[in-house]
Amino acid sequence: QKEVEQDPGPLSVPEGAIVSLNCTYSNSAFQYFMWYRQYSRKGPELLMYTYSSGNKEDGRFTAQVDKSSKYISLFIRDSQPSDSATYLCAMRNYGQNFVFGPGTRLSVLP
Protein backbone atom coordinates (compact mmCIF):
# COMPACT_ATOMS: atom_id res chain seq x y z
CA GLN A 1 0.00 0.00 0.00
CA LYS A 2 1.34 3.43 -0.94
CA GLU A 3 1.78 5.95 1.85
CA VAL A 4 -0.54 8.43 0.11
CA GLU A 5 -3.28 7.42 -2.30
CA GLN A 6 -5.11 9.72 -4.67
CA ASP A 7 -7.60 9.05 -7.45
CA PRO A 8 -5.53 9.65 -10.61
CA GLY A 9 -8.50 10.70 -12.72
CA PRO A 10 -8.73 12.20 -15.23
CA LEU A 11 -11.73 14.04 -13.89
CA SER A 12 -13.82 16.09 -16.33
CA VAL A 13 -16.47 18.52 -15.12
CA PRO A 14 -18.49 21.31 -16.72
CA GLU A 15 -17.66 24.92 -15.92
CA GLY A 16 -19.36 26.06 -12.70
CA ALA A 17 -19.40 22.60 -11.11
CA ILE A 18 -18.21 21.84 -7.60
CA VAL A 19 -15.13 19.65 -7.69
CA SER A 20 -14.09 17.31 -4.90
CA LEU A 21 -10.53 15.97 -4.82
CA ASN A 22 -9.45 13.48 -2.19
CA CYS A 23 -6.43 11.78 -0.68
CA THR A 24 -6.07 9.02 1.86
CA TYR A 25 -2.92 8.26 3.78
CA SER A 26 -1.58 5.59 6.09
CA ASN A 27 0.90 7.43 8.34
CA SER A 28 -0.97 8.80 11.36
CA ALA A 29 2.06 10.97 12.26
CA PHE A 30 1.43 13.43 9.43
CA GLN A 31 0.60 16.87 10.83
CA TYR A 32 0.94 19.21 7.86
CA PHE A 33 -1.30 18.86 4.83
CA MET A 34 -1.03 20.73 1.57
CA TRP A 35 -2.64 20.92 -1.85
CA TYR A 36 -0.60 21.91 -4.87
CA ARG A 37 -1.78 22.74 -8.38
CA GLN A 38 0.47 21.86 -11.29
CA TYR A 39 -0.14 23.08 -14.80
CA SER A 40 1.36 21.10 -17.64
CA ARG A 41 5.14 21.46 -17.85
CA LYS A 42 5.25 23.81 -14.85
CA GLY A 43 6.34 23.46 -11.25
CA PRO A 44 3.71 22.81 -8.56
CA GLU A 45 2.27 25.86 -6.80
CA LEU A 46 0.87 25.81 -3.28
CA LEU A 47 -2.90 26.26 -3.10
CA MET A 48 -3.83 25.42 0.47
CA TYR A 49 -2.01 24.54 3.67
CA THR A 50 -3.63 23.06 6.79
CA TYR A 51 -2.14 22.07 10.10
CA SER A 52 -3.79 19.06 11.79
CA SER A 53 -7.54 18.46 11.46
CA GLY A 54 -10.09 21.03 10.38
CA ASN A 55 -11.29 23.13 7.49
CA LYS A 56 -9.70 26.06 5.72
CA GLU A 57 -11.29 28.27 3.11
CA ASP A 58 -9.63 30.58 0.60
CA GLY A 59 -11.86 32.07 -2.06
CA ARG A 60 -13.31 29.25 -4.16
CA PHE A 61 -11.11 26.64 -2.47
CA THR A 62 -11.83 24.73 0.74
CA ALA A 63 -9.46 22.19 2.28
CA GLN A 64 -10.63 19.64 4.82
CA VAL A 65 -8.54 17.35 6.96
CA ASP A 66 -9.98 14.43 8.91
CA LYS A 67 -7.09 12.86 10.79
CA SER A 68 -9.28 10.23 12.44
CA SER A 69 -10.11 8.84 9.00
CA LYS A 70 -6.72 9.72 7.48
CA TYR A 71 -8.54 11.55 4.71
CA ILE A 72 -8.08 14.99 3.19
CA SER A 73 -10.16 16.80 0.60
CA LEU A 74 -10.00 19.86 -1.60
CA PHE A 75 -13.23 21.42 -2.84
CA ILE A 76 -13.32 23.85 -5.73
CA ARG A 77 -16.51 25.88 -6.09
CA ASP A 78 -17.65 27.49 -9.35
CA SER A 79 -14.89 25.69 -11.25
CA GLN A 80 -13.35 27.53 -14.20
CA PRO A 81 -11.49 26.27 -17.29
CA SER A 82 -8.38 27.89 -15.77
CA ASP A 83 -8.63 25.36 -12.92
CA SER A 84 -7.75 22.60 -15.39
CA ALA A 85 -4.52 21.17 -14.00
CA THR A 86 -3.15 18.30 -11.96
CA TYR A 87 -3.82 18.58 -8.23
CA LEU A 88 -1.33 17.04 -5.82
CA CYS A 89 -1.90 16.45 -2.14
CA ALA A 90 1.17 16.49 0.09
CA MET A 91 1.82 15.85 3.74
CA ARG A 92 4.59 15.86 6.26
CA ASN A 93 5.42 15.41 9.90
CA TYR A 94 7.98 17.70 11.45
CA GLY A 95 11.48 16.54 10.65
CA GLN A 96 10.34 13.96 8.14
CA ASN A 97 10.17 13.88 4.39
CA PHE A 98 7.44 15.40 2.31
CA VAL A 99 5.21 12.77 0.71
CA PHE A 100 3.14 13.66 -2.32
CA GLY A 101 0.14 11.88 -3.74
CA PRO A 102 0.33 10.81 -7.40
CA GLY A 103 -1.99 13.65 -8.48
CA THR A 104 -5.47 13.96 -9.98
CA ARG A 105 -5.78 15.45 -13.44
CA LEU A 106 -8.77 17.80 -13.67
CA SER A 107 -10.36 19.20 -16.82
CA VAL A 108 -13.02 21.89 -16.54
CA LEU A 109 -14.94 22.11 -19.77
CA PRO A 110 -16.36 25.48 -20.92
Next chain:
Amino acid sequence: DSGVTQTPKHLITATGQRVTLRCSPRSGDLSVYWYQQSLDQGLQFLIQYYNGEERAKGNILERFSAQQFPDLHSELNLSSLELGDSALYFCASSVEGLAEDTQYFGPGTRLTVL
Protein backbone atom coordinates in the same frame (compact mmCIF):
# COMPACT_ATOMS: atom_id res chain seq x y z
CA ASP B 1 6.86 33.28 -11.43
CA SER B 2 7.85 31.74 -8.09
CA GLY B 3 11.24 33.44 -7.91
CA VAL B 4 13.08 30.11 -7.96
CA THR B 5 15.27 29.63 -11.00
CA GLN B 6 16.60 26.39 -12.43
CA THR B 7 19.07 25.75 -15.20
CA PRO B 8 19.17 24.23 -17.69
CA LYS B 9 15.55 23.87 -18.80
CA HIS B 10 16.26 20.79 -20.85
CA LEU B 11 19.11 18.33 -20.80
CA ILE B 12 19.66 15.40 -23.15
CA THR B 13 22.47 13.03 -22.41
CA ALA B 14 23.50 9.40 -22.75
CA THR B 15 23.55 6.50 -20.32
CA GLY B 16 26.61 6.41 -18.10
CA GLN B 17 27.13 10.16 -18.22
CA ARG B 18 27.12 12.71 -15.40
CA VAL B 19 25.12 15.94 -15.28
CA THR B 20 24.72 18.87 -12.89
CA LEU B 21 21.45 20.68 -12.32
CA ARG B 22 21.48 24.12 -10.76
CA CYS B 23 18.95 25.92 -8.58
CA SER B 24 18.81 29.45 -7.21
CA PRO B 25 16.29 29.91 -4.38
CA ARG B 26 14.02 32.91 -3.87
CA SER B 27 15.70 35.90 -2.33
CA GLY B 28 15.74 35.42 1.44
CA ASP B 29 14.99 31.70 1.40
CA LEU B 30 17.54 29.60 3.26
CA SER B 31 16.26 26.12 2.46
CA VAL B 32 16.34 24.24 -0.82
CA TYR B 33 14.61 20.99 -1.73
CA TRP B 34 15.10 18.69 -4.71
CA TYR B 35 12.37 16.54 -6.21
CA GLN B 36 12.14 14.05 -9.06
CA GLN B 37 8.90 13.73 -11.02
CA SER B 38 8.38 10.84 -13.40
CA LEU B 39 5.22 9.43 -14.94
CA ASP B 40 5.30 6.18 -13.01
CA GLN B 41 6.64 7.44 -9.66
CA GLY B 42 4.97 10.82 -9.30
CA LEU B 43 6.71 13.58 -7.33
CA GLN B 44 9.43 12.12 -5.13
CA PHE B 45 11.31 14.09 -2.48
CA LEU B 46 15.06 13.64 -2.87
CA ILE B 47 16.89 15.87 -0.39
CA GLN B 48 16.66 19.12 1.57
CA TYR B 49 19.33 21.63 2.55
CA TYR B 50 19.17 24.46 5.03
CA ASN B 51 21.81 27.19 4.98
CA GLY B 52 24.41 24.86 3.50
CA GLU B 53 23.69 21.83 5.67
CA GLU B 54 21.77 18.70 4.73
CA ARG B 55 18.51 18.64 6.72
CA ALA B 56 16.45 15.75 5.35
CA LYS B 57 16.99 12.93 2.95
CA GLY B 58 14.37 11.15 0.92
CA ASN B 59 14.53 8.65 -1.91
CA ILE B 60 17.86 9.82 -3.28
CA LEU B 61 20.00 7.23 -5.02
CA GLU B 62 23.67 6.83 -4.12
CA ARG B 63 24.54 7.86 -7.69
CA PHE B 64 22.97 11.25 -6.94
CA SER B 65 24.45 13.92 -4.71
CA ALA B 66 23.64 17.51 -3.89
CA GLN B 67 25.07 20.47 -2.09
CA GLN B 68 24.11 24.00 -1.14
CA PHE B 69 26.76 26.68 -1.50
CA PRO B 70 27.45 29.71 0.72
CA ASP B 71 25.50 31.94 -1.67
CA LEU B 72 22.59 29.50 -1.09
CA HIS B 73 22.33 28.20 -4.63
CA SER B 74 22.22 24.43 -4.88
CA GLU B 75 23.40 21.83 -7.34
CA LEU B 76 22.15 18.30 -7.90
CA ASN B 77 24.69 15.95 -9.44
CA LEU B 78 23.48 12.83 -11.21
CA SER B 79 26.09 10.28 -12.26
CA SER B 80 26.21 6.93 -14.06
CA LEU B 81 22.92 7.90 -15.62
CA GLU B 82 20.39 5.24 -16.53
CA LEU B 83 17.37 5.37 -18.81
CA GLY B 84 15.12 5.37 -15.75
CA ASP B 85 16.63 8.63 -14.53
CA SER B 86 14.77 10.47 -17.29
CA ALA B 87 12.37 12.74 -15.45
CA LEU B 88 11.54 16.30 -14.46
CA TYR B 89 13.73 17.53 -11.62
CA PHE B 90 12.28 20.31 -9.51
CA CYS B 91 13.93 22.53 -7.00
CA ALA B 92 11.89 24.31 -4.34
CA SER B 93 12.83 26.81 -1.67
CA SER B 94 11.38 28.01 1.60
CA VAL B 95 12.35 30.56 4.19
CA GLU B 96 13.51 28.34 7.05
CA GLY B 97 12.90 24.82 5.85
CA LEU B 98 10.34 24.09 8.53
CA ALA B 99 7.51 21.66 7.89
CA GLU B 100 4.97 24.49 8.01
CA ASP B 101 6.87 26.69 5.57
CA THR B 102 5.46 27.28 2.11
CA GLN B 103 7.64 25.73 -0.57
CA TYR B 104 7.99 27.61 -3.84
CA PHE B 105 8.83 25.45 -6.83
CA GLY B 106 11.02 26.32 -9.77
CA PRO B 107 10.09 25.57 -13.39
CA GLY B 108 12.06 22.33 -13.41
CA THR B 109 14.78 20.74 -15.53
CA ARG B 110 13.67 18.06 -17.96
CA LEU B 111 16.34 15.36 -18.18
CA THR B 112 16.27 12.87 -21.01
CA VAL B 113 18.72 9.97 -20.89
CA LEU B 114 19.14 8.16 -24.22
